[in-house]
Amino acid sequence: MAAMERHTMLRDLEVRAYHSICVHDVLRIAVACLFFSFLSGSHTLAGEKNVHTLSHYSTVLHKEQKMNVYVPTTPGRHSVLYLLHGAYGDYTNWVSNTRIAAIAENFDLIIVMPDGAPFSWYTDSPVQPASQYESYIVNELVPFVDSAFATFAEKKGRGICGLSMGGYGAIKFGLKYPSLFASASSMSGILTIMNHASQWKMIEVFGDTIKSIETWKKNDLPQLLLSVKDTIAIKFDTGISDFALADNRQFLSELQKHGFAYEYAEYPGNHSWQYWGMHIVDHLQFHAKMLRQSQ
Numbered sequence: 001m002a003a004m005e006r007h008t009m010l011r012d013l014e015v016r017a018y019h020s021i022c023v024h025d026v027l028r029i030a031v032a033c034l035f036f037s038f039l040s041g042s043h044t045l046a047g048e049k050n051v052h053t054l055s056h057y058s059t060v061l062h063k064e065q066k067m068n069v070y071v072p073t074t075p076g077r078h079s080v081l082y083l084l085h086g087a088y089g090d091y092t093n094w095v096s097n098t099r100i101a102a103i104a105e106n107f108d109l110i111i112v113m114p115d116g117a118p119f120s121w122y123t124d125s126p127v128q129p130a131s132q133y134e135s136y137i138v139n140e141l142v143p144f145v146d147s148a149f150a151t152f153a154e155k156k157g158r159g160i161c162g163l164s165m166g167g168y169g170a171i172k173f174g175l176k177y178p179s180l181f182a183s184a185s186s187m188s189g190i191l192t193i194m195n196h197a198s199q200w201k202m203i204e205v206f207g208d209t210i211k212s213i214e215t216w217k218k219n220d221l222p223q224l225l226l227s228v229k230d231t232i233a234i235k236f237d238t239g240i241s242d243f244a245l246a247d248n249r250q251f252l253s254e255l256q257k258h259g260f261a262y263e264y265a266e267y268p269g270n271h272s273w274q275y276w277g278m279h280i281v282d283h284l285q286f287h288a289k290m291l292r293q294s295q
Contacts, residue, residue: 051101056144060132065141067091069149070104070111072294077150079157079291080110081284082137082173084122084166086188087200091115098277107284108294112145119201121193122169126215127207137169138177152292159183159287163276164190164244165200171221171236171251178230183290185235185283188244188271191221191251222254233290234262237279239269 055066068091072078085093094100094113104111116122120133146153158181162170167189174184197209206215217223238248255262269275
């Protein structure tokens, strides 16, 4: 009888082990299916190692939004750098005009290059209901990236950088959302929008400077400095032959007046991809230093 009981117990253990293995396999297969289902909406750029083009639907913009994403080959979780393009541009600019993919191999960062439209100014427009790019970046893009990749979904896991219009956007997001981003940097940024109300379709985005003055104020970087409630690491630079030089010096003066810490530099060069392609490595180094290390 004891022998029969032991045999029965062994059979029960084998059955339980079998079912446990089956459940594990089902879960593993389900996760794999979800992963490949996600990737089916993307493709890898030819000739660009580790850069993938993805898209997702934006409810605030009412359309599909594309982005290029550089993903490191190293295992584990990674911090994310959001890299914004400038006016007249789109999500393809950084890959098309610089060696960002090759440079990124020296840094353990996921780099997300979203589409900010040619003249969105990364702002929620009061006059264009379909142009709500601030809400898109903060409320849709960041959660999408955190759900799609192995990120550190916290302040110390996110930085943001950009050039020209994107430089303005990056610093603005850093100042407005210091609990979301640990670091913000700009190259050739248009950092004082009130100086350029009649240029680059700003009135079409921010509205009339009299009727919509509150929108201008709440998106003006010097004004935002007055209400920052958390620490944010700031870096910005520009070329000495750049038309954005005066904006950058004015913003520098505001930072100094209000006692903010910052890194600032002026280099030979103008408002060009040659300048941005040369100095993007400095910005990757800055953000890599400020953000959590991969693990």
